[in-house]
Structure formats: C-alpha cells, structure tokens
Amino acid sequence: MSLLALSDITIRYSRLTAVREVSFSMTEGEILFITGPNGAGKSSLLRAIAGVTPVAAGKIQLAGQDITGQAPENIARLGLSMVPEGREVFGSLTIEENLLVGTGMQARDRTSRARTASDLEAVYMTFPILKDRRNGQAGLLSGGQQQMLVIGRALMTNPRLIAIDEPSLGLAPNITDQVYERLIALQAQRQLTLLIVEQSSARAMMVGGRMILMRGGQIVLDGDARTLGSGEAIQAAYFGYEDH
Amino acid sequence: MSAVSSATETSLTGEVIAAKKQARFALARKTIVTPILLSLLLIAITLITVMTGSRPFNQTVIDVLVRVIFVVGLYIFIGNSGVLSFGHIGFTCLGAYAAAWLTINPIMKSSALPGLPDWLLQTRLIYWQAAILAALFAGVAALIFGKVLMRLSGIAASIATFAVLAMINTIYSNWDSVTGGTSSVVGIPIIRTIWPYLIGAVAAIFIAWAHAISRSGLALRAARDEPTAAAASGVDIPKERLVAFVVSGAVMGLGGALMAHSIGVVTPDTFYLSLTFITLSMLVVGGMGSLSGGVIGVVLLSALIQALRWMEGGVSLGDATFALPKGIQEIALGVIMIVILALRPSGLMGNREITLTRSNRNT
Numbered sequence: 197m198s199l200l201a202l203s204d205i206t207i208r209y210s211r212l213t214a215v216r217e218v219s220f221s222m223t224e225g226e227i228l229f230i231t232g233p234n235g236a237g238k239s240s241l242l243r244a245i246a247g248v249t250p251v252a253a254g255k256i257q258l259a260g261q262d263i264t265g266q267a268p269e270n271i272a273r274l275g276l277s278m279v280p281e282g283r284e285v286f287g288s289l290t291i292e293e294n295l296l297v298g299t300g301m302q303a304r305d306r307t308s309r310a311r312t313a314s315d316l317e318a319v320y321m322t323f324p325i326l327k328d329r330r331n332g333q334a335g336l337l338s339g340g341q342q343q344m345l346v347i348g349r350a351l352m353t354n355p356r357l358i359a360i361d362e363p364s365l366g367l368a369p370n371i372t373d374q375v376y377e378r379l380i381a382l383q384a385q386r387q388l389t390l391l392i393v394e395q396s397s398a399r400a401m402m403v404g405g406r407m408i409l410m411r412g413g414q415i416v417l418d419g420d421a422r423t424l425g426s427g428e429a430i431q432a433a434y435f436g437y438e439d440h
Numbered sequence: 441m442s443a444v445s446s447a448t449e450t451s452l453t454g455e456v457i458a459a460k461k462q463a464r465f466a467l468a469r470k471t472i473v474t475p476i477l478l479s480l481l482l483i484a485i486t487l488i489t490v491m492t493g494s495r496p497f498n499q500t501v502i503d504v505l506v507r508v509i510f511v512v513g514l515y516i517f518i519g520n521s522g523v524l525s526f527g528h529i530g531f532t533c534l535g536a537y538a539a540a541w542l543t544i545n546p547i548m549k550s551s552a553l554p555g556l557p558d559w560l561l562q563t564r565l566i567y568w569q570a571a572i573l574a575a576l577f578a579g580v581a582a583l584i585f586g587k588v589l590m591r592l593s594g595i596a597a598s599i600a601t602f603a604v605l606a607m608i609n610t611i612y613s614n615w616d617s618v619t620g621g622t623s624s625v626v627g628i629p630i631i632r633t634i635w636p637y638l639i640g641a642v643a644a645i646f647i648a649w650a651h652a653i654s655r656s657g658l659a660l661r662a663a664r665d666e667p668t669a670a671a672a673s674g675v676d677i678p679k680e681r682l683v684a685f686v687v688s689g690a691v692m693g694l695g696g697a698l699m700a701h702s703i704g705v706v707t708p709d710t711f712y713l714s715l716t717f718i719t720l721s722m723l724v725v726g727g728m729g730s731l732s733g734g735v736i737g738v739v740l741l742s743a744l745i746q747a748l749r750w751m752e753g754g755v756s757l758g759d760a761t762f763a764l765p766k767g768i769q770e771i772a773l774g775v776i777m778i779v780i781l782a783l784r785p786s787g788l789m790g791n792r793e794i795t796l797t798r799s800n801r802n803t
Contacts, residue, residue, distance in 0.1 A: 269671050280669050286661065286665035287665050331470070353673065353674055
C-alpha cells in the first residue's frame with residue numbers, strides 16, 4: 197500500500213489555478229523529488245499535502261487515511277512533517293526549545309516524555325552542531341545550521357514522511373551537500389520517506405531516487421531521477437520546447 | 441505477559457526518563473534566575489519603602505506593584521503570542537468589581553447594589569480570598585471571550601480585544617443595580633500594608649515564568665516567531681493562545697482586585713483607556729517579548745512619572761523655587777517613550793531576560 201496518495205489535486209488561488217488535477221503516490225521508504233521551474237506549483241502542492249494550503253478539489257491519503265482539508269497540526273500528528281521553505285526557525289527560542297516544540301504536544305505521560313528525550317538525543321547524534329549550541333538562540337545560527345535545525349525539528353515528531361521545500365535555497369553548494377548527506381543517511385537509518393521540492397533537477401540526479409517534473413501546475417515527467425536526468429526529454433519538459 | 445513486558449520497558453526507559461527529567465529541570469534552572477532577580481528588585485524597593493516609613497511613598501510603591509501585576513499579565517498573552525491586546529484592562533475591571541462585591545459590608549451593599557443576588561449580598565470575604573475568586577472570575581471570562589477571539593489573528597484580533605474592553609466598560613457603566621453604573625462603588629476595605637501587593641506581584645512574575653517555559657508557552661512563542669512552521673510541527677495555535685489568554689486574564693483580575701483594595705473605590709472608567717494606555721506603554725517600552733522588560737518598564741516609567749510630578753510641584757534650590765508647568769508630565773512621558781522606541785524599537789530589553797551572566801541565550 198502506498199504511504200501517500202494524491203488523486204486529482206487541484207489548487208487555486210482565487211482565479212489562478214496553481215495545480216491542476218495532479219495524482220501520484222509514494223511507497224514507504226521512497227525518495228521523491230518534485231522539480232520544475234518557478235511557478236510550476238511545486239511548493240503549493242507540498243503545502244497542500246501538509247495542510248497549510250487548502251485544496252480546491254481532489255483527495256490526499258496518508259497511509260490509507262483521508263487527510264484532505266485537515267489542519268496542519270493534525271496531519272503532523274499523523275506522521276507527516278513539513279519543513280517549510282526559507283528555514284523558518286523559531287528565532288527567539290533556543291535550539292533545544294525549537295526541537296521540543298516539535299514533540300507531541302499532548303504527551304504528558306512518562307513513556308512519551310522518555311521518547312522525547314531519546315528523540316532529542318537521536319537528533320543531537322545526527323546533527324552534533326545542534327548539541328554544541330543547544331542553549332544558543334536559533335536566530336543566530338548560520339543558514340546551513342538553521343536548515344539542519346528545521347530538519348531536526350521535523351524528526352522530533354517521529355514522522356514516517358518528511359516533506360521538505362527547497363532545502364538548498366540560499367545555501368552554499370558544499371553546505372547543501374552536507375544537508376543532503378544527512379538526509380540520505382536518515383532515510384536509510386529510519387526507513388523515512390522523503391518528499392523533496394527542488395527547483396533544479398541536478399540535485400535529484402546526484403542523489404538518485406524518483407523524480408517528478410512539474411510545469412504549469414501539472415506533472416510532465418515521472419521516473420527514475422538518474423535516467424530521466426540524462427535524457428533530452430527533461431530539457432524539453434523543463435523549458436517546454438514541445439509547445440513550439 | 442503484558443505486565444512483564446511493561447516492567448521491562450519501564451526499567452529500560454528509566455535511564456532515559458532520568459535524563460529527560462534532568463533536561464526539564466535544566467530548563468527551569470537555567471531560566472529561574474530571571475523571576476528571582478525580578479522579585480528581588482521588587483522586594484528591595486518594598487523594603488526601602490517600609491524603612492522610609494513615608495505614607496505617600498508607600499501608596500506610590502503600592503501603585504507600582506499593582507502595575508507590575510497588570511503589565512506581567514499583559515506580557516503573558518501579548519509577549520508570548522505576539523498579538524497586541526487592548527482588552528485586558530477589561531478583565532481588570534471584572535476582577536476589581538468582583539472584589540468589591542465580595543468584600544463590601546453587606547448593609548452597604550444591599551443599599552448601593554440592590555441588584556446583586558442574595559447569596560452575594562450576604563457574602564463578606566477577607567480581601568485575599570476575594571482576590572483569588574476575582575482572579576478565577578476574570579479567568580473564566582477570558583475563557584469565554586477567548587474561545588471566540590483566538591481564532592482571529594493580527595490586527596483583527598487586536599481590534600476585537602478592544603471591542604471586549606468597550607463592551608465590558610459599557611455593561612459596567614449601565615448595569616446600575618449590580619455595578620452602581622458610572623458612579624463610584626465605595627466601601628471596599630482599604631489595605632494599606634504593602635506586603636499583599638508585593639506577594640501579588642511576585643506571584644504574577646512566577647506564574648508568567650512558569651507559563652513561558654511550559655509546553656504551552658513554548659509552543660506559543662514558536663507560533664509567534666513562525667506560525668506556519670509551528671502549525672506544521674503540530675502546534676494548535678488557537679488553543680495555545682487561549683491558554684495564555686486565560687492565564688493572563690486571571691492575573692489581570694488579581695491585579696484589579698488588589699487595585700480596588702489599594703484605593704477603596706471603583707468606577708468603570710478607572711479601568712478604561714488611560715489605564716490601558718499606560719500599562720501597554722510600560723510593556724512596550726520595557727520590551728514586549730520579555731518578562732524582565734515588562735517589570736523594568738513599570739519601574740522606570742513609574743519613577744519617571746513620579747519625578748515629573750515632583751517637579752511640577754516645585755523644587756527648591758536655595759532661595760528659588762523652580763516648577764515645571766502643569767501638564768508637562770504627560771508631554772514629557774510621551775516624548776521619552778517616543779525617544780526610547782526610536783532608539784530601541786523592540787523596547788529596552790527586546791526579547792532578552794535579565795540573568796546573572798547577561799547572555800544566557802547566546803552561549
């Protein structure tokens with residue numbers, strides 16, 4: 197059974213249709229890149245999956261459960277964690293406080309608190325820099341460190357699926373490499389499912405996995421990132437040559 | 441079978457629980473310096489007052505302590521949620537009148553406020569019992585208003601809280617048989633000793649601190665910084681805002697009750713625009729996002745107001761007496777506020793708290 201299934205999702209901003217009848221599904225443990233030019237509807241789609249943007253039509257299922265139209269906090273509790281674009285850290289909170297916000301807020305019993313503690317340790321093990329600066333203000337971290345913090349925060353809810361919007365945005369290439377290195381390691385360790393939006397398909401080709409290319413609010417290509425990336429089809433799809 | 445497995449689990453997680461407990465206490469230990477220092481500041485001011493033994497000075501410091509309660513109450517909601525509220529003085533009004541209903545001599549009450557229910561007319565409580573009930577009453581009112589208001593955000597929420605203030609003021613100005621209308625309600629026992637006000641202010645500071653480091657306070661501060669990311673992390677923003685709104689409403693109610701006992705008279709207009717303005721200014725000048733800022737804002741602005749009043753009254757230097765023209769107090773206060781905010785837009789303290797190391801958030 198697929199972990200995430202979208203059927204005929206349409207997203208509109210008043211009269212503008214950002215995403216038009218998009219369907220795809222993901223299996224557990226898969227890495228899926230959504231790429232495409234500016235305005236293709238990638239981020240809208242990601243935000244709709246996380247419940248931040250409402251969908252005009254269609255259905256989203258997480259592990260067989262219908263999550264269409266649910267509040268983002270409920271979707272987060274069902275195991276889908278979103279890392280928004282632009283590394284939105286809680287700037288006035290410390291790094292540790294940032295991580296604790298992501299824990300099951302309802303949890304008051306001992307076992308779940310113990311789980312929080314071990315989750316915190318696990319995040320610190322993955323990103324040692326966060327442990328070193330645990331009492332520092334999150335707003336003072338560098339861009340790469342902030343990206344690691346938001347990924348760490350997403351991990352704290354123990355998600356089955358993490359949806360990340362442009363993790364490379366505004367980061368130096370070598371820092372982006374580090375971020376991806378950690379992401380791939382996490383995916384392997386935890387059997388995490390990753391849904392990553394990137395504008396450029398180059399990163400998807402490097403990392404591998406499945407790639408969906410969107411343009412004008414629709415899926416134009418869907419396949420293995422490495423084979424898709426090398427062909428001319430992707431250039432045509434990306435720039436829309438077939439229109440001529 | 442299940443008992444055995446759960447026992448194993450407990451022993452396995454025991455170590456982790458201990459670690460977590462340590463982490464929790466570490467958070468408390470790291471931050472508890474702030475409420476302690478702020479309380480020591482207020483205790484020092486109170487002790488100096490008691491030692492001077494001056495009656496007017498005593499009353500002034502009581503006013504300062506009451507305002508600390510108000511501003512700390514405002515901080516609990518405004519500071520943590522980032523939503524400006526103009527309505528909190530309404531909860532102060534509710535608290536003050538509740539204290540009046542509960543403490544005025546029954547004979548006076550039945551002639552002045554005949555519309556009160558019988559059981560309330562017969563009730564006569566000690567001031568501190570009345571103050572606790574007043575806080576609960578204001579908290580319940582905040583819960584009812586908050587249920588509706590907390591769905592709004594930004595400027596819409598702020599204007600709606602202003603509407604709450606206007607509504608409460610209108611009801612209390614017109615429900616003559618229960619509130620005495622716009623005329624003064626007199627006969628509230630006056631408490632002249634300073635200690636209850638000190639205890640109230642210190643309690644407010646510790647309540648604010650405990651709320652800010654609680655799960656709910658943490659979630660609310662996260663939502664203040666980045667609402668989308670907070671929601672995506674599982675924070676139910678309206679719920680966490682409501683928690684803060686109720687806690688801060690109760691603290692405002694406590695402050696209102698104590699204010700009623702400090703002056704012995706209440707009217708609806710005591711708890712309206714001018715009090716809203718002065719308390720919000722104190723919070724903003726001190727720093728909206730900081731508990732220390734709120735307390736320091738009260739102490740500094742109160743000292744400033746007092747100094748200006750004193751100069752309006754005339755200062756003798758040798759044979760000559762200098763007096764500032766009347767009204768200079770309000771003008772000077774306004775100018776000083778504008779200057780402070782121009783130089784430090786996020787207030788004197790910004791988001792920082794006072795600690796012994798001065799840098800607890802940046803290490």
